[in-house]
Amino acid sequence: xxxxxxxxxxxxxxxxxxxxxxxxxxxxxxxxxxxxxxxxLVPVAVCLAYVYDELSAAIxxxxxxxxxxxxxxxxxxxxxxxxxxxxxxxxxxxxxxxxLKDRFSSALYFEQDQKSDMTAITLTDVQNRARxxxxxxxxxxxxxxxxxxxxxxxxxxxxxxxxxAEYKTPATRxxxxxxxxxxxxxxxxxxxxxxxxxxxxxIDKEDKANENEAGAKxxxxxxxxxxxxxxxxxxxxxxxxxxxxxxxxxxxxxLNATSFEEALKLAISYxxxxxxxxxxxxxxxxxxxxxxxxxxxxxxxxxxxxxxxPKATEKLITAAGRASKVLIPTKLKPxxxxxxxxxxxxxxxxxxxxxxxxxxxxxNMKLAKKVNKNKQSRKALLKALDALKMAxxxxxxxxxxxxxxxxxxxxxxKGNKGNGKAKPLPIRPGPMRKGxxxxxxxxxxxxxxxxxxxxxxxxxxEGQCMKCPCRGKKDxxxxxxxxxxxxxxxxxxKGxxxxxxxxxxxxxxKGKGGEKxxxxxxxxxxxxxxxxxxxxxxxxxxxxxxxxxSALKAVKTANDGSKASxxxxxxxxKYRKVEEEALHRGKVPLSKRDLVRxxxxxxxxxxxx
Amino acid sequence: xxxxxxKQADDFRKAFMTMHEEIGKRIVxxxxxxxxxxxxxxxxxxxxxxxxxxxxxxxxxxxxxEVADFDFSRIQFTPDLMPADIVGTQMLLESADHSERSxxxxxxxxxxxxxxxxxxxxxxxxxxxxxxxxxxxKRVTIGGISHPLPQPFMVLATQNPLEMEGTYPLPxxxxxRFLFKIIVQFPxxxxxxxxxxxxxxxxxxxxxxxxxxxxxxxxxQFVRQVPIAPHVERYAARLILATHPEKDLSxxxxxxxxxxxxxxxxxxxxxxxxxxxxLLDNRFHVSCEDIRKDAISALRHRxxxxxxxxxxxxxxxxxxxxxxxxxxxxxxxxx
Numbered sequence: 030x031x032x033x034x035x036x037x038x039x040x041x042x043x044x045x046x047x048x049x050x051x052x053x054x055x056x057x058x059x060x061x062x063x064x065x066x067x068x069x070l071v072p073v074a075v076c077l078a079y080v081y082d083e084l085s086a087a088i089x090x091x092x093x094x095x096x097x098x099x100x101x102x103x104x105x106x107x108x109x110x111x112x113x114x115x116x117x118x119x120x121x122x123x124x125x126x127x128x129l130k131d132r133f134s135s136a137l138y139f140e141q142d143q144k145s146d147m148t149a150i151t152l153t154d155v156q157n158r159a160r161x162x163x164x165x166x167x168x169x170x171x172x173x174x175x176x177x178x179x180x181x182x183x184x185x186x187x188x189x190x191x192x193x194a195e196y197k198t199p200a201t202r203x204x205x206x207x208x209x210x211x212x213x214x215x216x217x218x219x220x221x222x223x224x225x226x227x228x229x230x231x232i233d234k235e236d237k238a239n240e241n242e243a244g245a246k247x248x249x250x251x252x253x254x255x256x257x258x259x260x261x262x263x264x265x266x267x268x269x270x271x272x273x274x275x276x277x278x279x280x281x282x283x284l285n286a287t288s289f290e291e292a293l294k295l296a297i298s299y300x301x302x303x304x305x306x307x308x309x310x311x312x313x314x315x316x317x318x319x320x321x322x323x324x325x326x327x328x329x330x331x332x333x334x335x336x337x338x339p340k341a342t343e344k345l346i347t348a349a350g351r352a353s354k355v356l357i358p359t360k361l362k363p364x365x366x367x368x369x370x371x372x373x374x375x376x377x378x379x380x381x382x383x384x385x386x387x388x389x390x391x392x393n394m395k396l397a398k399k400v401n402k403n404k405q406s407r408k409a410l411l412k413a414l415d416a417l418k419m420a421x422x423x424x425x426x427x428x429x430x431x432x433x434x435x436x437x438x439x440x441x442x443k444g445n446k447g448n449g450k451a452k453p454l455p456i457r458p459g460p461m462r463k464g465x466x467x468x469x470x471x472x473x474x475x476x477x478x479x480x481x482x483x484x485x486x487x488x489x490x491e492g493q494c495m496k497c498p499c500r501g502k503k504d505x506x507x508x509x510x511x512x513x514x515x516x517x518x519x520x521x522x523k524g525x526x527x528x529x530x531x532x533x534x535x536x537x538x539k540g541k542g543g544e545k546x547x548x549x550x551x552x553x554x555x556x557x558x559x560x561x562x563x564x565x566x567x568x569x570x571x572x573x574x575x576x577x578x579s580a581l582k583a584v585k586t587a588n589d590g591s592k593a594s595x596x597x598x599x600x601x602x603k604y605r606k607v608e609e610e611a612l613h614r615g616k617v618p619l620s621k622r623d624l625v626r627x628x629x630x631x632x633x634x635x636x637x638x
Numbered sequence: 639x640x641x642x643x644x645k646q647a648d649d650f651r652k653a654f655m656t657m658h659e660e661i662g663k664r665i666v667x668x669x670x671x672x673x674x675x676x677x678x679x680x681x682x683x684x685x686x687x688x689x690x691x692x693x694x695x696x697x698x699x700x701x702x703x704e705v706a707d708f709d710f711s712r713i714q715f716t717p718d719l720m721p722a723d724i725v726g727t728q729m730l731l732e733s734a735d736h737s738e739r740s741x742x743x744x745x746x747x748x749x750x751x752x753x754x755x756x757x758x759x760x761x762x763x764x765x766x767x768x769x770x771x772x773x774x775x776k777r778v779t780i781g782g783i784s785h786p787l788p789q790p791f792m793v794l795a796t797q798n799p800l801e802m803e804g805t806y807p808l809p810x811x812x813x814x815r816f817l818f819k820i821i822v823q824f825p826x827x828x829x830x831x832x833x834x835x836x837x838x839x840x841x842x843x844x845x846x847x848x849x850x851x852x853x854x855x856x857x858x859q860f861v862r863q864v865p866i867a868p869h870v871e872r873y874a875a876r877l878i879l880a881t882h883p884e885k886d887l888s889x890x891x892x893x894x895x896x897x898x899x900x901x902x903x904x905x906x907x908x909x910x911x912x913x914x915x916x917l918l919d920n921r922f923h924v925s926c927e928d929i930r931k932d933a934i935s936a937l938r939h940r941x942x943x944x945x946x947x948x949x950x951x952x953x954x955x956x957x958x959x960x961x962x963x964x965x966x967x968x969x970x971x972x973x
Contacts, residue, residue: 117869121968124925131925134968135867139923146643147922148865 036136036152037116039159043133044119046168052109057173059105070094126167132158292359296352303341303348305332306368318361325367332375346372598634605629643863647917650857654680654918656848660705663843665698666836667829674818674935675702675794681910682858683817684773684793686758686808686939691798693822694833699754699794706854707847708751709788715761717804721768724748725778726785743780748772751788751851755795759805766812769793773815790854810942814901817911818932819939864913866924873967874908874929880961881941889964891957895947900940907936926967934958 074090120133136155139148293313300310305328312320337345349372356365608629611617617625654676661672671687675698678685687695696712703710713724726746732739747753748769758766772778773793777786795816797808813819825833836843880887881899892899912928919928938954946952 118968121869130919130921130927131867131870131923132921134869135865135923135925138867138869139865145863145865146640147863150640150643151865151922 034140035156035159036120036133036140039162039164040116040120040123040133040137042119042164043123043168044114044116046164046170047119047122048112048114050168050170051112051114053170053172055105055108055112059101059108066094066097123162123167127162129155129158289359289361292355293361295355296361296365299348299351299355301348303344305335305337305341305345306348306352318364321361321364322367325364325371329367329371332371337375342375346376349375597632601629601633643922646860647920647922650680650860650917651920653849653853653857657702657705660845660848661698661701663845664701664836665694666832667825668694668698668822671698671820671822674820674932677911677914677932678817679706679790679792679854680857680861680914681817681907682790682792683907683910684815685795686813686816686819687794687796687822688799688819689796689822690824693824695796695822696754696756698822699752699796701845702794703752703754704845705847706751706849706851708790708792708851709749710752710754711747711750712754712756713747714756715758715765717760717762717806719761719765721765722746724765724768725772726780728781743783743785745785746778748778749785749787751790751792753791753793755793757798758795759797759808761806763806763809766806766808770812770815773812788851790851790858810898813939814903816939817907818935820935821938861910861913861917864916864922864924866909866913869968870912870924870926870929871909873926873965874905874912876965876969877908877929877933877937877962878902878905880965881937881958887965889957889961891952891960895943895950895952895957896941897944897947898942900937904937904940908933911936930962933962 070090071094074094117134117137120137121131123129123133124131132151132155136152139152142148297310297313300306300313309321309324309328312318312324349368353365353367353369353372356362356368359365608625612622612625657676658669658672661675662669665672675685679702687698689695700710700712702708713719724746725748726744728741729744730739731742755769772787772791776789776791777784779785793816797805876887878900879885880889881892881896881904882888883893883896883899885899888896888899908929909924911932912924915928915931916922916924934955937958941954941957943952943954
């Protein structure tokens with residue numbers, strides 16, 4: 030190093046140190062502060078998660094902290110990469126640090142352009158200082174004090190956050206004690222996993238018959254949760270949580286839609302989208318449900334002859350299909366079923382099916398009118414009309430005599446065979462004819478004999494409605510009010526057998542069995558879980574008569590084909606205990622607690638939500 | 639050669655300090671003002687002293703003339719003072735034997751080393767303008783003939799800020815010719831007590847002549863030899879530019895309250911004063927701190943406030959303080 034360049038070289042080195050020092054300061058001011066914010070937020074997030082059992086807020090805070098940190102890092106890098114420190118700045122910094130009053134910076138110029146004695150004197154003086162200077166001591170690379178403060182803050186916050194996360198309330202401690210007393214050695218986590226899988230299987234089996242999408246989703250979620258909890262899974266927990274939270278919302282929405290008001294509102298909103306279903310929507314809006322049924326029938330009558338454009342067809346299918354989905358779980362289930370079948374028929378463009386359906390309806394109507402002529406059969410007319418209103422509009426199966434079993438899926442018990450004793454027709458004088466015979470049994474009267482719901486009037490025969498003094502009639506003799514018990518209100522069995530017979534001899538003869546199976550209906554759909562797992566697969570048989578058609582009917586119940594032995598309500602109570610125990614005992618990792626909780630929330634019956 | 643330079647610098651410092659001490663014998667307190675007056679002397683500039691009556695402005699000027707062995711003139715500026723009363727006039731001169739008569743130049747009081755222009759703002763602008771040439775060119779031109787003033791030449795003007803009745807504010811061109819405008823503050827309790835004891839006794843403090851006019855001229859030339867680095871010169875220039883409201887460097891206060899900023903003479907002033915400050919600090923280079931040291935005194939009379947500034951009673955010193963604080967010594971990206 031020549032003497033002439035000593036100041037330039039020193040200034041260059043000073044500039045280099047200044048560059049690194051400023052880089053450190055930028056990093057300290059941006060990254061350290063950002064990290065401080067980030068790490069400061071994490072314990073808060075942990076506390077939130079622990080105290081409020083709310084992991085989404087914790088995730089949000091952590092995400093915010095990460096964003097701030099990354100922004101700080103980006104800003105610091107941008108500054109550092111764009112920083113340009115000149116030699117003059119280096120010399121000037123040395124002057125400022127050492128209080129040399131621009132000696133180095135001036136000498137930097139004098140070194141290049143030595144003009145006078147004065148510059149020489151200055152140069153010599155500064156060069157001597159430069160040689161004696163310890164640059165590291167004059168310009169130490171140091172981290173700003175604030176960064177140390179933040180680092181200290183971070184060091185304090187970490188254990189604090191941990192301590193806070195581990196903090197247990199007196200109730201929690203008591204619970205822990207209780208759990209410990211139970212001497213449970215099994216791994217709770219494994220148990221939860223198994224239980225979840227089991228619950229999922231049960232729900233699967235139970236809901237398969239119902240075609241309940243919400244239940245199916247809950248089952249899927251349970252299985253996924255079980256997999257998530259399993260130690261072999263290395264999924265991104267947060268993203269899985271988010272997805273599952275979304276699913277949960279979706280399911281909740283559907284579950285909520287089962288409340289009648291909401292379902293109705295939703296159905297109306299779907300129905301107004303097609304011009305063909307709009308009249309039906311208006312009826313529903315006015316709570317004219319009978320009118321809605323009639324409008325549906327009217328629609329079915331007009332549709333076979335209507336020329337629908339593809340767009341209109343699509344709209345109609347969408348409107349009817351979506352409305353049916355929300356109406357089926359409500360008391361307007363028949364209407365929902367009718368709409369579903371209508372949508373299906375339109376989708377298949379099967380005019381024959383529609384015609385068959387219409388024929389079926391017309392026949393029923395005709396029959397009802399015919400019976401109306403007979404004063405004795407007024408009741409039958411009313412029943413027929415009622416059946417017509419409430420029955421599903423089965424376009425897909427026509428007049429085969431089958432009933433769509435979904436209508437009866439909540440009806441417990443089996444239909445009895447018809448007694449085969451038709452009421453004799455009035456004796457009319459006439460030529461005696463040979464023949465006659467015994468009318469076959471064959472009509473299904475649809476009567477139900479089982480009922481488990483309590484009589485709300487406390488008439489002393491709780492759960493045994495048929496033993497109740499009201500005897501299934503609408504007016505309870507005890508209170509002289511309409512019996513509010515479920516049987517009287519919603520599970521009225523209706524059946525009809527019509528006998529036709531020919532007289533033998535003088536007015537003596539036996540009537541022939543009815544031609545048609547009886548009709549049964551259920552005004553109110555009862556959820557499978559309300560059956561408490563006691564429903565059974567039931568077969569209703571009709572016997573073939575000479576003129577009548579037989580019907581073999583399998584009424585599928587909520588647990589049809591399943592091996593479930595308990596209702597969801599019972600299952601959920603059982604697993605909730607396991608869930609609470611697992612969560613409070615602290616064996617489920619913190620990050621998984623919300624997951625477990627969410628799944629149990631998702632599978633809760635609606636009233637528990 | 640460098641020894642000679644060092645010795646000259648030492649002599650300069652010694653002379654400066656001696657003069658400071660001698661003047662300080664008579665002028666109680668105000669050491670900073672004495673330093674500025676001496677700085678102005680060695681920079682070859684003029685001083686405008688502003689202060690209330692009786693605080694030693696005139697005494698300061700007289701003392702300077704005494705310690706420097708200067709020809710001293712005092713002009714009491716009045717409204718009826720004429721330019722000829724200052725610079726001199728052409729007169730008909732008669733020889734001693736009355737045989738010959740000729741027109742000759744009668745020198746005015748301006749022909750001296752130290753001119754005390756007492757209460758300069760009481761004279762009319764016409765009379766004030768008589769000093770323009772003498773202050774800048776250090777000569778007087780009468781009848782087409784230039785008469786150089788003796789070297790060194792220094793105008794020490796005083797003005798009273800209180801009595802505005804019948805006064806004529808100095809024109810900007812005149813103000814710009816003063817190196818410094820010094821505000822003489824009222825003495826504090828201790829200084830007043832010292833003034834009392836010094837001036838009311840039977841004896842008065844005598845000052846000694848410590849420097850000749852020739853030495854002053856020599857030191858004036860020596861001062862100019864002090865080198866200054868370009869970045870320091872640029873700092874001085876940026877300070878001047880920052881006083882102009884239309885320039886990018888100017889501060890918000892300057893933009894709001896200043897109508898016109900300092901002239902290029904101001905940068906000369908800053909650099910010359912900086913060089914003297916550097917020598918006094920035993921350095922042969924000027925630092926930014928040297929520039930800042932006398933910046934307010936050098937710039938305060940060169941800022942012309944606009945109507946808003948005048949109406950709101952904005953102080954030039956306040957604007958300059960903020961300006962000096964804001965202008966960085968080394969702008970970003972300096973090479």
